[in-house]
Amino acid sequence: MALKSLKIKENIYWVGAIDWEERDFHNFEIVRGATYNAYLIIDDKITLVDTVKHKFFHEMVERIREIIDPSQIDYIVSNHVETDHSGSLADIKRIAKDAVVVCTSRGKSGLCKHFDCKDWEFKVVKTGDELKIGKRTLTFIETPMLHWPDNMVTYVKGDKLLLSNDAFGQHIASVERYDEELGVEEAIKWAKIYYANILMPFGELVKKKLKEIEGVQIGMIAPSHGVIWKNPGRIIEAYKKWADFEAEDKLVVVYDTMYNSTARIARAIAEGASKGVKVRLFHVRRDAWSEIMTEILDAKAIAIGAPTMHNTVFPPVAGFLAYMRSLKPKNKIGVAFGSYGWGGGAVKEINRIFEELKFDVMEPLQIKYRPTEDELRKAFELGVEIAEKIKS
Template sequence: MIEIKENIFWVGIKDWEIKTFHGEELSTHRGSTYNSYLIKDEKNVLVDTVWTPFKEEYVARLDAEFGLDNIDAVVVNHSESDHSGSLTHLMSQIPDADIYCTKNGHDMIYRHHHMDWKFNEVKTGDTLKTGKYELVFVEAPMLHWPDSMFTYVKGADLLLSNDAFGQHYATSAMYDDEVDQCELFQEAIKYYANILTPFSSLVKKKIEEFKAMNVPVDMIAPSHGVIWRKDALDIVGKYYEWADAYQEDFVVIAYDTMWNGTKSMAEAIASGLKESRVPYKLFNIAKSDMNDIITQIFRSKGVIVGSPTINRRVLSAVSALIETMKGLRFKNKAGAAFGGYGWSGESVSVIEDGLKSAGIEVAVPGIKFRYNPTSDELEECKQFGKQFAKNLKK
């Protein structure tokens, strides 16, 4: 138990070993944490639990350090298994404790655990007096599940934000001002780009709604990663910026290749961007981490995707990238397609269709060549890069 505010404690788990999240969908190079918080007051309240594999360690430690019988209520800000996975094991030992959650949370907790506990459904503005403190509940649907909510601790100026403002980041430190800032913001923007991008319009509205509540916040404690205490609202400003069709001044070139023909095209296109003074980042999709590429696309002004044609389609790594971009629905980004082929040559049109479906505007018509491109064809690729740069600047 680590005290983060007077009589408010972090009681979570640090998972240094985890390297993928949401099954195998999301890479977590720096591990993660499952942050749970305990409010000791006249009424003792536990806010969120931890992922299922840690349930026995978590509950045993709570019992040893605090005593399970002393827990009066559990707030479930979000029912996903990394937050509520220990709930069945915990509630088997404190079955009379109240559970506070949203209406959607009630349904989703039941669908996860199939138990009828003492549920109390709450909505924005509802409160729970613990004694010195008062909990104020703020619904945050689709940030990032329908049941999501925040819990604001009135009297402590503390926002328990669940997934919002989190990072998959295991560290010996507890707070943002104690860690490497480059690592911290790499993980924070990666988290936003890969999880919250589709809900950006809702992020902006929720931030505006919360600001309108005009409550003081000097600490934000998410459910993953470190706690924000140094200028805590700076990360809220970052989220507002990231939610507003965010972009930085560079282009991503992402490709896969079979016999290096498409690779040579990618490098020639890159030389055209460079001569046009447009910074770029070059990725072989099959040899790079998908979520890291997605993070860079989120940050970029545009993305140029390449693949050879195989079975009238694209290589599987390229297909996976396109499908991921479709789900994330990036805003205000330019795109283009290129590729090699042997006889049919459908890859460029497949990529262009995918970019359009992902909400990315095709800035220049795609380019393709058979087998290994000649020096003249590589020069055309360079000019293709220059034309993309020209259109991007417009």
């Protein structure tokens, strides 16, 4: 096997798996695959923190075997029930028959719905609980709804190591295991995509948990997905910005079109705004929604356009609106636009979503049939107006 276990601290090893082929995670398009990180701690009590997606069980076990006999594992810490983390738990339990499973109360309930756990021994923990495994002590911090109710993180005290579960993760398959190897800016880019499409709705909880760990000395963050942060300060600062929806002078224009009318309006708005602010233009059937949401995360304004079909939004845009609505972006200017034939409806529905999200909603632009030069000039002027509002 080309990729072996990796020592990340003295007697602490990465024993996870790299999924080069995965392209979809909860309808979040992951264009560079994924990693499932599991960590093995060698001490008086041998501890495995999380497992891997089930199809990679044998890879994980082989990496563990490089270090110890997996039957010697004393504790299996389950930070999160979701099966990209716990998928191999039942299999490793068949080998490490006496291993105690450490998780939150909700974690235990979830695991016992996924697996036949009637013969398992559990240690249920909550925030502040500690587990001495020899020279090391593990401390647990519950992180409910980041991004499931059962979530927690594990802190290895003496090593200043935070095993952070889904927080600070990225979906990227790479042979590089550290942010420095991948490139810190590159790692931040993938972390931003991950945050925007998984953790964006939970900004207030993120802020609360960041506050909670302020006094904790963190020298390294090892998440369940992606690279390990040797520069934890950089990603913590990025999370603070993203959780606060700190925005730049940027407009994101999102649209779909049937006969190119809405596309022409979109381009005119984008061109008008580009004279004053940064602009990103996306087509909902040609561009990844994950990329669109990543740009929306730190944009001050969003313009969404659609033709009207059956008195409502053109279905591809309706799908995107549902996706965006579930991620709950905040503190945005919202502008609806579109074209229609014998009856409107799309703009009204887009505005309804904007109002539900408590956006600062501007006057929409509706154009019947194909836009004339005068109407395209109005779209251009709307873009200029959006840029001025962004800068004000």
